[in-house]
Amino acid sequence: MVKIALLMSSLVAANKPIFKAVMENDADKIKELIASGQDINERMPGNLQSPLMASCLGGNLDAAKALLELGADVTVPEMDGYTPMHGAGFQGRAEIVKALLDHGVPVSGTEHNDGYTPFHRACWGTDDRHAETVQAFLDAGVDPNLPAAGVGNPSFKDG
Template identity: 40%
Template sequence: MRVHRKRPDARLSPKEQETQNARLLHAAAVKEDVEAVKGALEDGAEIDAVSDKMGGRTALMAACLSGHAGAVRALLANGADWRIGEKDGYTCLHGAGFQGRASVAEVALSFGVPPNDAHDDGYMPLHRACWGGTKGHADTARALVRGGAHVGVAANGKTPLHLACQARDINLPLVRALVESGADVNEPASDGKPPLLMLIMGGPGSDARMGAVRLLAQAGADLARADSGTGQTVGDV
């Protein structure tokens, strides 16, 4: 969708003109109108201005959370600051991970946005991708690992594979992406449970869950590995 570019209006005060330019920039970012993004910047829009109408987001964060990789590319190419998060402090790769936006993640990584940037809650973008249930989350996890994300780093006691294996609805493509990226299939979480035991104990035996069990077993998961807290093994469940 095209965003109509407005020329500077002599009737507006400098502050009003600044506000108008910022609104046009944010609107263009959300609608992925790359030419309008460039036009708003040429007209003097502050690239890192925060919009009070978009949840306290910059145009870059608005584009990331809208899944518009083209707008993300245009903004980063013009110097947008990826370090400015939205109101809760989540920056662009965290948004891409949480929403499963692989193309956005790839663009951000290509501009040097660090894949292992941790939020105050301890989680990195890859951990957030592991909360999702779609193929897009699996693709985003692969993109993050290709870009340098550490597949074995724990946050709050759990690695990305632990997070994927403890989900109620197992995302089999995501588990496969992590295993193929070198995730340790035997490392226990801080509560003592290894990934395979998490899968067995986590819920009904859906096709995806059983597929993940087979995948971990084929990757070398130790069937005798016990919960270090309770001593329980797969055979006890």
Template identity: 30%
Template structure:
């Protein structure tokens, strides 16, 4: 084993889910919990990435451990957990340990942005609930809210959840795109109708001057949205 591999043995053990090895390494040198690897990550970042909750629990018990320590990209453990499949237990544990639900990474994204992008509905509900009360009103560096991401990926339940928690509905990102623009552009008609029902302004134009309905990927999507909007009694500006 070369020097780099030896220094990063605990990181490898965390990735691979080898709890006994992690415990043994920490017993010999607790400071290893604070050691960064060549990717500028702590052992816990790898444990979170692979959803190894027992290892995360061990690492967070180390003296002076910072639950909000970030990696080289500014990702906290909570952000990583919100991006992991079946990571709800991990998210809950980190929050109970005091993880900051409003922390931003280098791109200005909060844990809620990752829940929205990855459709982690249960984790989002937890973040938005007391006492954590994550804000759905925080934009990233592209001026996108979690609602923009939820609309773009077509998660109707997530869109409803964010709107129920007072997310701005007509906020524009740096390209002038509203959540409605994103939903229609990606062909998510059901999300577009929900946004329209909840007050989305179909007259808003993006930076290129395009209305949301003009971004429909094909005639079928456009026709369906206009027909459903008419049934709902909501107006869609088309020109």
């Protein structure tokens, strides 16, 4: 069922020029679209992802940087309330985390309704890219013992 939802989301995105440019990691096309009046914070029907969120989840660094430079709202959540920083952390996108941090996205105060931060989500990943993402957060000053609101310290699970 999740695969069907992702496929449908991709098909919808492919029909929207801004999302197509994001999926293709085409910074020049993104700049052209925004200059012509395209809404930089347009939300995708269904999952409510913004172009910035889509670029963070997809690992499209050039697209993310272009959107940030053009003033994309870094606080626009998708349907479950996750922000682009949550998406970048969860997907292990270290370079995108760094780009978000360079544009002033705070490393603290970004808790989701469930109490977990983007740092916690990066810690849960098992790929090498997640280790790089955790390091990016630590380099930015995140406390490795940061508790999740109402949960304790879930950064490093036992066993």
